[in-house]
Amino acid sequence: MSRKNILNLRYPIVGLSPMDGVTDSAYRYITKKHGNPDVIFTEFTNVMGMSQAGQHVIKDFHYDKTQKPIVAQIYGKEPEYFYHVAKIACELDFDAVDINMGCPAKNVASSGSGAALIRTPNLAREIIVATKQGVVDWANDGKLTGLPEKTLAAVVDLKKELNAQYSTRKVLPVSVKTRIGYSEPVTEWWIKELEKENPAWISLHGRTLKQMYTGSADWDEIKKAVKTTEIPILANGDIKDYSDIKKVLDLTGAQGVLIGRASFGNPWIFKGKKFEDISLEERVKVMIEHTKKFVELNPDPKAFVQMRKHFGWYIKGFENASAIRVKLMQTNSVTDVEQVIQEAGIPLSF
Numbered sequence: 001m002s003r004k005n006i007l008n009l010r011y012p013i014v015g016l017s018p019m020d021g022v023t024d025s026a027y028r029y030i031t032k033k034h035g036n037p038d039v040i041f042t043e044f045t046n047v048m049g050m051s052q053a054g055q056h057v058i059k060d061f062h063y064d065k066t067q068k069p070i071v072a073q074i075y076g077k078e079p080e081y082f083y084h085v086a087k088i089a090c091e092l093d094f095d096a097v098d099i100n101m102g103c104p105a106k107n108v109a110s111s112g113s114g115a116a117l118i119r120t121p122n123l124a125r126e127i128i129v130a131t132k133q134g135v136v137d138w139a140n141d142g143k144l145t146g147l148p149e150k151t152l153a154a155v156v157d158l159k160k161e162l163n164a165q166y167s168t169r170k171v172l173p174v175s176v177k178t179r180i181g182y183s184e185p186v187t188e189w190w191i192k193e194l195e196k197e198n199p200a201w202i203s204l205h206g207r208t209l210k211q212m213y214t215g216s217a218d219w220d221e222i223k224k225a226v227k228t229t230e231i232p233i234l235a236n237g238d239i240k241d242y243s244d245i246k247k248v249l250d251l252t253g254a255q256g257v258l259i260g261r262a263s264f265g266n267p268w269i270f271k272g273k274k275f276e277d278i279s280l281e282e283r284v285k286v287m288i289e290h291t292k293k294f295v296e297l298n299p300d301p302k303a304f305v306q307m308r309k310h311f312g313w314y315i316k317g318f319e320n321a322s323a324i325r326v327k328l329m330q331t332n333s334v335t336d337v338e339q340v341i342q343e344a345g346i347p348l349s350f
């Protein structure tokens with residue numbers, strides 16, 4: 001049996017991993033433009049919040065066409081909300097729906113969502129079934145049902161803004177992103193459990209929930225997963241540069257990889273370029289472009305603090321970088337940022 005294809009992409013796939021608080025629409029726009037990963041995921045979004053709330057949560061599903069193919073990532077523990085949010089993702093013309101079964105954060109896992117689902121395999125399977133039912137029902141009748149008025153209104157508004165359009169209603173693939181175990185690796189057992197519901201692919205971070213982000217990702221466990229199933233596997237965890245992509249693919253036989261933290265301030269990683277080889281002028285140019293995009297999408301001045309962490313990721317690795325970073329951490333606007341850069345004597349090449 002040959003492996004299914006993922007979103008009609010050629011193997012191996014190199015994608016941007018979902019990262020809450022980082023991979024927002026501005027980050028994804030910049031990463032796609034300067035790195036062009038094969039596939040991109042949204043930050044995870046809570047299914048209860050999304051199906052019950054209005055504008056402020058729906059906004060997590062903002063993207064633009066340049067980011068396609070784009071996968072909506074969702075998390076929670078109530079199958080019925082997964083059903084509804086899967087339909088919303090279809091309505092907004094996403095390319096797939098991904099279920100988070102990997103988040104180890106206390107506020108997520110302690111309520112039974114994210115990586116905690118590894119301990120409740122029956123619920124995990126019910127969630128996949130409900131999500132798949134949502135995409136099938138939407139493909140059949142194109143209807144959103146059972147949602148509060150304010151959620152429906154927010155979806156209609158966002159759909160207009162995204163100019164979402166589909167020539168035919170299709171059944172979106174449903175995938176899972178997970179870890180190799182809860183406290184100990186149980187990779188083969190867990191992959192077999194997931195396989196019963198036939199997800200379109202599985203993205204696998206080679207750590208347990210208990211490890212959080214400590215230690216190193218166990219690529220040998222990912223290899224076990226690839227051997228265990230015919231479902232395509234995207235290997236994830238600790239890919240630090242482009243040469244690691246080949247290493248992990250050769251070792252595991254996976255159909256692709258997802259890169260997370262190594263893309264911070266470094267969209268060029270997806271093009272095989274080393275961060276050190278990108279000129280400071282180029283990095284600063286992209287940092288300012290990123291800042292402008294962020295402000296365009298988040299005009300509320302209070303939101304600007306969320307942009308500041310990115311400055312620290314772009315501005316590093318040269319003599320007075322830390323002094324410039326300190327100043328950038330106090331900025332509140334694009335003009336402030338440009339001023340710090342000019343005062344530092346870095347030419348603005350645009």
Ligand SMILES: Cc1cc2nc3c(=O)[nH]c(=O)nc-3n(C[C@H](O)[C@H](O)[C@H](O)COP(=O)(O)O)c2cc1C
Pocket residue numbers: 017018019020021022043044073100102103177205236237238239258259260261262
């Ligand atoms: C700040 C941060 C936020 C994250 N948020 C998510 C998320 O929303 N959904 C998800 O599936 N994984 C999330 N992750 C996990 C990453 O997608 C990825 O699995 C992990 O960082 C390992 O890959 P890396 O070593 O390439 O970073 C997050 C990781 C970080 C560092």
